[in-house]
Amino acid sequence: AQSVTQPDIHITVSEGASLELRCNYSYGATPYLFWYVQSPGQGLQLLLKYFSGDTLVQGIKGFEAEFKRSQSSFNLRKPSVHWSDAAEYFCAVAVYNNDMRFGAGTRLTVKP
């Protein structure tokens, strides 16, 4: 069965520290991969996506993610976290438009 796992429910990092949010998936084929961010009371905003090509993708707000086929992972990274990055982060995978699956989300808290 298709599934997306975000192992970390909640992560706390200090401002200026590096960040890595994990995402693993189980799919019959290599899906398209997305990371979305949701700030309190707002909808989801696309950070980045991977369709094909270079496995390291750059997104908005200084985020990047690396697709590792052998590990079925698509981890999100940022070298230096800002207080405004505090939000909920969702990994999503899809092969077709009607089968997008989201992880349960990772809530990021940033300490001053």
Add this chain to the structure above:
Amino acid sequence: GAGVSQSPSNKVTEKGKDVELRCDPISGHTALYWYRQSLGQGLEFLIYFQGNSAPDKSGLPSDRFSAERTGGSVSTLTIQRTQQEDSAVYLCASSLDSGGSADTQYFGPGTRLTVL
């Protein structure tokens, strides 16, 4: 409009009442999606429209839920005889429909539904 809009932003209703939630997609986007986000949980897929037709209704949790889309644009999600477990944020998204692959979905701000 510039983005996906949803109305109302908040809806409080009494158990047993019907509610209608509205979504205006990005102009030109032929694909439209509804999701439900319950407290502390990820997004649950409800239904997907390709134009005005809904080829996939498998995510609707019960026959109390229905959705329609007219003119290839605005969509309405209707919940009849609401129950307390229907309380959630209902998110709408739209995308270009390139056919046969997954497009980037753009989300609206959601409607927070509270059933008392």
